[in-house]
Amino acid sequence: MRNLACLLLLMLIVVAGVNAAHAESPQPGGPRLGADQYLQGDFVMERHLAGFEKPLTSRGHFVVAPASGLLWQTQEPFAGTTILTPSGIDRLDAGGARSHVASGDQFAAIARLIADMLAGDIAALKDGFAISTRQQEGGRWSAVLTPASGNPVAAAVSQLEAEGGQFVSQVKVGRPGGDFDLIALENQSVAALPLPDEAAQFLGKGSN
Amino acid sequence: MRAFLWCALLLAVLAATVWRLETGTGSFSGDFLSLVGAEASPQSGGADDVEAARHIVAQDAGRAIFLLSGKDRGVVTTAAGDLAQKLLALPGTAGVTSPANQQERLGKLMALYGLYEPGLLAEKDRQALMQGKGEALYQRALQTLFSPEMPVSARSLAADPFFLLPPFLLELAEKAGGGSGIVEKDGLFHAPVYVALRDGTGLAAGQWVSGVSQILAGLDLPDGVSLRRTGQVFFSQAQQVSARLDVQRIGLWASLAIVAMFLLVFRSWVPLLLGLLTVGSGVLAGFASVLFCFSSVHVIALVFGTSLIGMAVDYALHLATVPLPGGDGQARLRRILPGLLLGLVTSVAGFAALAITPAVLLFQIAVFSATGLIAAFLTVFFVGPVLPQRPVRPFWLAAPALAAVERFYERLRLGRRARIAALLVMIAAAALAVMLVRGDDDIRRLGRVDPDLRDEAATISNVLSLGARPFVIRVSGASAEQRLEREEELRAKLAPLIVEGALQGLLSPADFIPSLRRQQQDRALALQALYGPYGDKLAQNLPVPVNGPASAGLAFDGAVRAALPELAALAYDDGSDLVQLRGVSDVARVEAVVRQADYARLIDPVEMISRQLGDYRHKAGFALALTALAALAIATWRYGWFTGLCVCAAPCGAVLAALLGSLLLGVPSNLFTTMALVLVFGVGADYVLFIAESRGVTEGHGTSLAVFLCLLSSLFGFGLLATSSVPLVSDIGSVIALGLVAAWLLAPLMARDTARGGEG
Structure with missing residues (x-):
């Protein structure tokens, strides 16, 4: 499920950004998002397809908790929710009907990477990606992750580019063939668990 | 000169056999199933x-399964991934599938199916469309379009705008039993690692299992994670190791005992050398004949053929025990030649009966044994007389014991009426055997199952819902x-x-x-229930046109x-x-x-193969009956109808005794124990023919001793098999031991008391 890997990589970037925000030096792998915390914010995702000028644009809200997973709630142009947990991916349609999309074990390796990342273990990412980071003025930073040879994610993702300051502000997911997703993250905040009820009903309370 | 020519011929056969093996035009086969x-x-x-x-x-x-279990999903998955890497690097491993490497697999499937999506509907999507629920699939497509986990491209959108392929693949994974996914059961996470072997049989499998053992010994599993394994390769290797150890132990003791017996009785290496030459030439000729007839000699044919030829050591013993005074080697041979020839003809007739069955396995054993026995006889015939002749000179401790046995044996005689009674008893025993003995051909009962492996297999089967068979x-x-x-x-x-x-x-x-028909139906259904009503609506949200499915089907x-x-x-x-x-x-x-x-x-493969073995058992039993008829014909021709009947009844009685005795001991009746009965008959026929031929001549004492030594050597060689921990081996040993003792006792009882011709 390399598509799932994309989403989890996105989570990695986001969480790495949080870690960077909490660090004195904004390098991925700094002080981590605590196991008793979660991150939430808004997103705008532009899906750029080669040969077409106008991207597919969606907006919504997300919640990520290290031990529980990610809630990706699209509000425009169509309402829908994606729930990603260590045991799999589910979707809720506009009517609230839930459907199982994939088994979680197929991206367990990526989920493991998330755990490593949350633990501040940058070496876990280095095993599968070539990473270059750059420090910018005003506490801003950027990072480029290129899947290493043999990483199955490479079939779906050619490159990941992320930038931010206190939080990750933008992620570009490049795909083979020239297509890419551009995801802007806004209004982010870190809060202590438990998760709010709306998220908790899908992710649990947020703890192990 | 004749001995020299015969030895030269044997050497030529040996050279040709080695050449055939070396050039690869002939080989061994250890795959039992290849003959079934x-x-x-x-x-x-x-x-x-x-x-x-x-x-x-x-x-x-060619498959093995490892299962790692623990309470932490991530830890279990990582441990499975580590083990998978180690197993993949192991020589003999063709491929490894674990939860960690499924992404790569899915990528390949996407590449294969990518252009055929509209013709590949998941069952639940097919049902939804047939029930007019296209709207739900349309809504799902819209949601997928904006889901971050879905890597959408212009090409994939053009081919599958309604995202019908992912559910198809998900359903395929479910049909395959969850593939190699994590299973959560009883509060534990279980990560299976599936291994495909390049060769799951023979030496390669043994080396692979050894490699696995080394990996597992060096594996540092995280706390709370347990590891189990299963696979036919583990069971068969454990069984082979167990059988090999038993056979080595038994073989060592049997060899020592036989050598000691020869030295104690003859105080000379010459009779032992003749015995080795006899059996060796028989095995060589038997092996070569099968190799040149079939190009591949099966291990089972080799084992049984060698066992059957093992009786040829009796020929050498008979020659060596003929009293020396009164003749040289040729004279010795002449005295026992009629008995040897009769025994040979009877045995070869029995093996020929095996050959007329259509079973390749039995045919190989027949060719091996018949050819080998003839060669062994010719070795005794040509080489025995030219070797230095040694008398029977037992050590002082052995001498009185042997004399006592001879005296006891000489007293084992029955008059005509007693033999008639014995015949009636045997007929009753035969009827009893027909009523009581039932075949048990279950292949699973032939081997010794390692209890640890059995428990691990049961757990894995339960966790992964594999079923017992x-x-x-x-x-x-x-x-x-x-x-x-x-x-x-x-x-x-x-x-x-x-x-x-x-x-x-x-x-x-x-x-x-x-099927192409199903793909066409699905394509038509998608066109009518999805693309038709919702294609234009979806197109308003897509940067690519939504065309109806037009691709050709995916052909097999x-x-x-x-x-x-x-x-x-x-x-x-x-x-x-x-x-x-x-x-x-x-x-x-x-x-x-x-x-x-x-x-x-x-x-049901297990039942099917067991049934096939049962068929072979019946054929072997039929061949045994034909052998008995052939022996009866020969004995009747030689001794007249009544004495011939009695002589033939001796090995038949031995077979019945073995059959009923093994029934009492709980030994099953299967192909292999039936083959053991063939051996019992052959040896028993030899005993009674030697005794019958010797009765009434002065050399009778030598024959009694020879038959006793034959019994001892056979018991050392085969009877010790009964002590094996492997059911198959111990069963064969039990049958042979019972049968040979009965044959030894029945031979003097049923043989007449005069030299030849007329009624006894």
Whole structure:
């Protein structure tokens, strides 16, 4: 499920950004998002397809908790929710009907990477990606992750580019063939668990 | 001169045999299944079913499963990934599938199926469209379009704008039993690691299992994580090791005992040398004859053939025990020649009876044994007289014991009436045997099952819902397309059983590649119920046009087979496919459904192979009966009808004693114990013929001693097998030990008291 890997990589970037925000030096792998915390914010995702000028644009809200997973709630142009947990991916349609999309074990390796990342273990990412980071003025930073040879994610993702300051502000997911997703993250905040009820009903309370 | 020529001929045969082995034009075969069912079966479809069963068992032999279990999903998964890497690097491993490397696999599937999405509908999508619920699929497509986890491209959108392929693949994974996914059960996470071996048999398998043992010994599992393994390769290797250790132990003691016996009785190496030359030449000739007839000598034929030829040491013993005063080597030979010839003809007739059965395995044993026995006889005939002649000179401790045995043996004589009574007793025993003895051909009872492996297998089977036995359905059809259509029909018939729990699941080639008819139907359905009503609406949200599905179907061709290695186990020949059943808990119901389809046959490989062994057992029993008839004819010709009948009854009585005795001991009647009875008959016939030929002449004492030494050597060689921990080996040993003692006792009782001709 390399598509799932994309989403989890996105989570990695986001969480790495949080870690960077909490660090004195904004390098991925700094002080981590605590196991008793979660991150939430808004997103705008532009899906750029080669040969077409106008991207597919969606907006919504997300919640990520290290031990529980990610809630990706699209509000425009169509309402829908994606729930990603260590045991799999589910979707809720506009009517609230839930459907199982994939088994979680197929991206367990990526989920493991998330755990490593949350633990501040940058070496876990280095095993599968070539990473270059750059420090910018005003506490801003950027990072480029290129899947290493043999990483199955490479079939779906050619490159990941992320930038931010206190939080990750933008992620570009490049795909083979020239297509890419551009995801802007806004209004982010870190809060202590438990998760709010709306998220908790899908992710649990947020703890192990 | 004749001895020299014979030895030169044997050396030439040896050279030719070595050359044939070295050049690869001849070989050993250790694959038992390669001989089972190799002959054509008269039953319609029977041969194909056996072939299918062999295919399945061979596939099983090439697979192993490891299961890591623990409370932490991530830890278990990582441990499985580490183990998978180590196993992949192990020589002999063809491939490893673990939860960690499924992404790569999925990528390959996407590449294969990418252009055919509209013709590949998941069952639940098909049902939704047939029920007019296209709206739900349209809404799902919109949501997927904006879901971050879905890597959408212009190309994939153009090919599959309604995202119909992912559900198809998800359903395929479910049909395959969850693939290699994590299983959560009883509060634990279980990560299976599936390993495909390059060769699951013979030496390669042994080396692979040794490699696995080293890996496991050096594995540093995280706290709380346990590891189990299963696979036919582990069971067979454990069994082989156990059997080899037993045979080595028994072989060592038997060899020492036989050598000690020769030295104690003759105080010379010459009789021992003659014995070795006799058996060695027999084994060489038998082996060479099979090698040149079949190009491959099966290990079972080698083992049984060598065992049967082992009786040829009796020829050497008889020559060596003839009293020396009164003649040289040639004179010795002349005195025993009639008995040797009669014994040889009887034994060869018995083995020839084995050869007329259509079973390749029995035919190989027959050729091996008959040729070998003739060669052994010729060695005694040509070489025995020219070797230095040594008298029987037992050590002082052995001398009185042997004399006592001889005296006892000489007293074992029955008058005519007593022999008639004995014949009646044997007839009654035969009737009793027919009533009581029942065949037990279950192949699973032949080996010694390691209890740890058995427990691990049970746990893995329970966790992964594998079911106890690998049932399959063989689906016949004139073309690949017809078979795929039939498999789809069969799945529909069996679907209710899955719902009701009589069957966990099934997997067929049609699950990977639907029939072209099904693909056309699905394409038409998608066009009518999805693209038609919702295509334009979806197109308003897409940067690409939504066209109806137009691609040709995905055909079941060589490219597909190459991309889907799973099909190697399922589509195994040009005339039939296999449907693998998982977790069969109600065989009768499955069988009832399968019986409704004339193109399908339910196959239980274990039962099928056991039945085949039962067929061989019957054939071996039939051959044994023919042998008895041949022996009766020879004995009647030689001794007249009554004495001939009595002489023939001696080995028959030994066989009955072995049969009923083994019944009392709980030894099953199967192909291998029946073959042991063939040996008992052959040896028993030798005993009684030697005794019958010697009665009434002055050298009778030598024969009594010879027969006793023959018994001792046979008991050392075969009887010790009864102490083996492997059921198959100990069963053979028990039957032979019982039979030989009975044959030894019956020979003097049933042989007449005069030299030849007329009534005794």
